[in-house]
Amino acid sequence: xxxxxxxxxxxLLAIVYVTMTAFQSVFGFxxxxxxxxxxxxxxxxxxxxxxxxxxxxxxxxGMVKGLGENQLLIACSDDHQVLAFNIQNRTIERTFDNLHxxxxxxxxxxxxxxxxxxEGQSQATVIDLQTGETLAVLPTGLEPxxxxxxxxxxxxxxxxxxxxxxxxxxxxxxxxxxxxxxxxRPRRVxxxxxxxxxxxxxxxRIEIFSTTTFQKVGDxxxxxxxxxxxxxxxxxxxxxxTGTLAFVALGSANHVAFVDVKSLEIxxxxxxxxxxxxxxxxxxxxxxxxxxxxxxxxxxxxIESRRPRITRQAGLIxxxxxxxxx
Amino acid sequence: xxxxxxxxxxxxMSFAALGADFxxxxxxxxxxxxxxxxxxxxxxxxxxxxxxxxxxxxxxFESQTSYNTxxxxxVLTVLDLDSTREYRSQLSAIHPNSLVxxxxxxxxxxxxxxxxxxxxxxxxxxxxTNPDLRExxxxxxxxxxxxxxRMYFDALVQFLIHSTWxxxxxxxxxxxxxxTRANTLNDSLSKFGxxxxxxxxFTLSHHPDDRDxxxxxxxxxxxxxxxxxVIDTARDFGRYFxxxxxxxxxxxxxxxxxxxxxxxxxERYGAPQLNERYRSFDHTAQLPASEAMSxxxxxxxxxxxxxxxxxxxxxxxxxxxxxxxxxxxxxLKHPDAQVDLxxxxxxxxxxxxxxxxxxxxxxxxxxxxxxxxxxxxxHPQHYVDTLGLDEPESTCQLN
Numbered sequence: 001x002x003x004x005x006x007x008x009x010x011x012l013l014a015i016v017y018v019t020m021t022a023f024q025s026v027f028g029f030x031x032x033x034x035x036x037x038x039x040x041x042x043x044x045x046x047x048x049x050x051x052x053x054x055x056x057x058x059x060x061x062g063m064v065k066g067l068g069e070n071q072l073l074i075a076c077s078d079d080h081q082v083l084a085f086n087i088q089n090r091t092i093e094r095t096f097d098n099l100h101x102x103x104x105x106x107x108x109x110x111x112x113x114x115x116x117x118x119e120g121q122s123q124a125t126v127i128d129l130q131t132g133e134t135l136a137v138l139p140t141g142l143e144p145x146x147x148x149x150x151x152x153x154x155x156x157x158x159x160x161x162x163x164x165x166x167x168x169x170x171x172x173x174x175x176x177x178x179x180x181x182x183x184x185r186p187r188r189v190x191x192x193x194x195x196x197x198x199x200x201x202x203x204x205r206i207e208i209f210s211t212t213t214f215q216k217v218g219d220x221x222x223x224x225x226x227x228x229x230x231x232x233x234x235x236x237x238x239x240x241x242t243g244t245l246a247f248v249a250l251g252s253a254n255h256v257a258f259v260d261v262k263s264l265e266i267x268x269x270x271x272x273x274x275x276x277x278x279x280x281x282x283x284x285x286x287x288x289x290x291x292x293x294x295x296x297x298x299x300x301x302x303i304e305s306r307r308p309r310i311t312r313q314a315g316l317i318x319x320x321x322x323x324x325x326x
Numbered sequence: 327x328x329x330x331x332x333x334x335x336x337x338x339m340s341f342a343a344l345g346a347d348f349x350x351x352x353x354x355x356x357x358x359x360x361x362x363x364x365x366x367x368x369x370x371x372x373x374x375x376x377x378x379x380x381x382x383x384x385x386x387f388e389s390q391t392s393y394n395t396x397x398x399x400x401v402l403t404v405l406d407l408d409s410t411r412e413y414r415s416q417l418s419a420i421h422p423n424s425l426v427x428x429x430x431x432x433x434x435x436x437x438x439x440x441x442x443x444x445x446x447x448x449x450x451x452x453x454x455t456n457p458d459l460r461e462x463x464x465x466x467x468x469x470x471x472x473x474x475x476r477m478y479f480d481a482l483v484q485f486l487i488h489s490t491w492x493x494x495x496x497x498x499x500x501x502x503x504x505x506t507r508a509n510t511l512n513d514s515l516s517k518f519g520x521x522x523x524x525x526x527x528f529t530l531s532h533h534p535d536d537r538d539x540x541x542x543x544x545x546x547x548x549x550x551x552x553x554x555x556v557i558d559t560a561r562d563f564g565r566y567f568x569x570x571x572x573x574x575x576x577x578x579x580x581x582x583x584x585x586x587x588x589x590x591x592x593e594r595y596g597a598p599q600l601n602e603r604y605r606s607f608d609h610t611a612q613l614p615a616s617e618a619m620s621x622x623x624x625x626x627x628x629x630x631x632x633x634x635x636x637x638x639x640x641x642x643x644x645x646x647x648x649x650x651x652x653x654x655x656x657x658l659k660h661p662d663a664q665v666d667l668x669x670x671x672x673x674x675x676x677x678x679x680x681x682x683x684x685x686x687x688x689x690x691x692x693x694x695x696x697x698x699x700x701x702x703x704x705h706p707q708h709y710v711d712t713l714g715l716d717e718p719e720s721t722c723q724l725n
Contacts, residue, residue: 120599122391141391143599161596163391164638164666179395181638184666185596202664202672203639228709230671252670 029282031289031323032072032087033298034060035315041074041085042318044289045326046282048300048310054090057083062104063320067112067129072322075102075116082116084129087324096132099125104145104188108153108171115156117144124158126174136174141165146188148196155211157196159186166198168214178214182207190237192246192261197237199248204232206248206259220248220259224269227253238279238288240303247288249276256290258306268306272299280321291318348393348400348652349424350630352382353417355407355434378429378452379404380608381623385630387607396637398652409434414441423651425633427452427626436463443467448655452625457510460679461715464722469658469675471632471682472625475507477714478585479514481686481698482555482578484712487518488700491552491576496525497545497567498557507557511579518703523551528563542570555579582690585698587625589689590618595670628673628682632665633657639664659725670697671710679722683710 030051033042041054057076066073070088082102084094101119108115112129117140124144126136138156141163148157149171156169159182166180166189180196183203190197195217196209208218222232233251239261240247246259254274258267273292276299280289288301291314298318299311354377386393386400393400407416407430417438420426426442427450428435435454442449443465451459451468455475459468486494494515498508508525515522529539538544546554546567554571556579558564564581576582590601605613619627633654639662657663658675665673665682673684688696699705703712711717 120602142388142603143596160391162388162599162666163395164635165391165395181395183639184635184664184672202666228705230709233670 028326029284029323030087030326031280031282031321032063033278033291033314033321034063034074034319035317036061036077036293036319037316040315042315043087044298044312044314046287048298048312050312052090053315054085056085057081061319062102062117063322064105064107064114065322065324066107067109070324072324073105073107073114073129075099075105077101077103077119082114082127094132096127096129098134099127104147106147106149106156108149111153113149113153113171115147115149117147117158119143119145122160124156126156138167138169138174139176140167146186146190146198148189148191150191150211157189157191157211159189159198161185161187161201166196166209168211180209180214187235188237190239190246192239192243197246199234199237201233201235201251204229204234206234206237206246208264218264220257220264220266222248222250222253222257222266224253224255224266235277236279238281240281241285245303247279247281249279249290251275251277254292256288256301270301270306270308272301272308273297273311278318278320280323282323283325289321289323291321293317293319346396346398346652347421347423348398348633349421349654350382350386350400350402351420351424351426352379352402352404352626353407353426353428353430353438354404355409355430358409358431358434375620376623378427378623378626380611381604381619381627382427382630384604384607385627385634388603389631389634392634392637398637407438413438414445417441417445417447420445420447421651422447423654424448425450425629425654427629429453429622429626432456432459435459439463439465439468446655448658450625450629452629453622457715460681461721464679464724466724467655469629469680469682471629472621473585473587473684473686474681474714475510476514477681477684477686479511480517480713481585481688482583483511483514483518483520484698484700484703485583485688485696486520486553486578488696488702492519493521493523493550493552495523495546495549495551495554495575496557497554497564498525498527499560499563500527500529501559503559504557507559511555511557524549528558530563542567543572546570546575547572551575553578556581583688583695584690586687586689587621587684588619588623589687589694590616591689591692592669592687592694595668597668600668625682628665628667628684631667632663632673632675632682635665636660636663676711676714676717677725678717678720679715680724681714683708683713685710686713 028046031044041056043051058078062075064073072085074083080100082096086093099116100121103117103119106115114127117124124138140158141160143161146159156171159166168178183200185202187199187201194211198207206220223229232253234248236249238247248257255269272290274294276290277293278291290299298314300309302309426447432454449468451470457474457476498504554577556564558580568577636657640660667673669685686698687694699712705711
């Protein structure tokens with residue numbers, strides 16, 4: 001009897017705990033996931049439930065929030081175009097064509113410019129989202145992937161995987177300003193204040209460069225105990241809303257790293273699905289969503305407790321994620 | 327002054343004075359090659375062997391942006407040697423800082439490697455898998471970017487163990503090389519604890535007296551096994567084993583599922599882009615989608631990329647870029663020399679026998695089934711070193 005009581009108590013406590021955890025994320029969200037192979041856009045809510053599956057295009061990959069509140073821009077690599085998708089009425093509003101092998105996107109909203117890497121073309125394209133006009137073609141190294149534009153819209157950075165280089169451009173003249181040498185296979189670039197973070201997939205590290213001098217100012221090398229450094233293949237980088245914590249998806253290591261932005265110490269490695277690539281952050285800064293490209297699923301991590309909350313099936317080869325407040 | 331220059335090199339503002347030539351020399355002896363390479367009897371094509379020149383050109387072509395950034399100018403020379411004349415005098419034409427890629431038959435390779443070593447020229451083996459070249463020849467200037475036979479067989483046996491196909495029937499051909507390779511396979515089988523059910527030899531003879539040795543049904547009968555490993559270096563007979571084994575068992579080795587260093591159907595790690603580039607980069611000689619780099623071509627591409635990628639990975643302070651030619655030897659000797667192999671793990675040099683460490687693919691004709699090292703095969707230093715002769719086992723202890 002005592003035993004049963006205890007079990008009941010524990011069960012009640014568990015229920016209370018679960019409810020509290022659930023209430024922690026008071027803000028709902030709808031997150032959109034591109035799936036390279038199934039060619040669809042899967043949307044999920046904060047509970048990790050699939051809300052909607054939208055067949056979208058051939059090999060959808062990079063995404064970025066568009067100009068309008070409900071607009072999502074999606075790179076369709078095998079269709080060589082970028083789609084403007086309205087998440088409210090779930091329709092395609094517009095297409096931007098002739099963007100060969102469109103892969104990763106960046107946007108500068110004040111000047112309504114979209115920056116697109118053209119995988120297979122050794123270039124990135126700048127387009128005006130209002131007129132649809134091509135403003136510039138930026139020559140890069142082979143296999144350009146990650147692209148970023150500074151908040152003030154003055155500088156563009158493009159990582160070329162094969163070349164092991166990041167090309168920097170002046171965003172008004174579109175002239176190349178520097179070529180930054182990185183470690184092997186630079187994938188994604190992320191900007192935080194005057195620092196450029198670059199993930200080196202085959203170098204198992206993040207390298208941090210100054211956006212003014214282009215000099216390397218730091219690095220984060222991933223080598224957790226029990227792993228071989230070669231298995232650490234970082235791809236996506238994301239900062240939390242306070243800019244104090246960086247999240248890095250470690251690819252084949254099946255983990256996500258939490259990095260302290262100030263000290264560059266790796267705070268924690270959290271196990272997720274296979275080949276963790278894409279990263280998304282909930283609007284309330286409570287949940288990190290990780291896309292696992294080889295196990296075709298996503299993991300939602302509770303940032304505060306640093307624990308994975310849920311892992312669910314996505315589409316085939318989930319690639320990128322954008323999260324909208326709902 | 328030196329510091330300032332390095333800084334400029336780093337961010338890619340090149341100075342005219344900083345130019346460095348990257349010399350690559352491919353050595354061939356076309357007069358010694360079999361007239362139709364890669365064809366078995368009666369002109370039936372069983373494997374494709376292209377000269378490695380195309381892969382070398384691709385490696386240099388695709389790094390153009392890097393070379394511009396580092397102000398490096400690649401210079402590719404093909405030297406076709408005359409086998410009737412003494413080699414040493416012909417080799418003296420090679421630039422002393424050249425990366426020398428040797429694409430010749432094995433016996434000539436050994437002769438050339440010895441002379442090249444005396445001339446202190448950095449030499450790359452891109453074609454020969456013979457473990458002896460690593461273990462016994464073992465030259466200071468000699469590197470191997472093609473995997474050794476032991477790496478290939480270790481990868482295959484890891485796959486068998488991983489699949490719990492532990493009982494293995496080995497069938498090999500009558501040639502000396504088949505015997506030698508069967509011994510190497512045996513070493514791999516015992517390394518990972520497989521059980522050898524039997525070792526049998528086939529013959530090409532169709533004589534009725536030989537039927538126990540010339541019919542796959544008989545050769546694979548009267549034994550209990552999970553899998554058949556076929557060794558047939560000449561690709562004469564092994565291809566008849568699939569679907570003709572006495573027991574319904576998979577066939578692996580030189581036929582069926584084979585260990586390969588590169589494959590046209592590798593879907594991950596950026597490999598489709600490399601395959602596409604290989605076929606289309608030369609607008610005057612495009613290749614159909616069925617074509618991809620052979621292992622020798624991939625080894626050639628890897629060697630040039632190893633030098634190129636190392637310009638990125640070798641720490642800024644001792645970046646080996648100076649006026650004049652690139653010091654290929656010091657780049658390859660550097661502990662941070664690394665290469666992005668498009669196989670999900672970076673490649674580097676095993677210091678003891680100068681073999682390029684790399685994952686090995688296990689592939690059928692139209693699919694990559696697995697990539698070795700397989701999960702759970704662990705190594706205290708470097709996980710790819712579960713493939714091939716490890717430092718404590720190797721008789722070659724160069725560095």
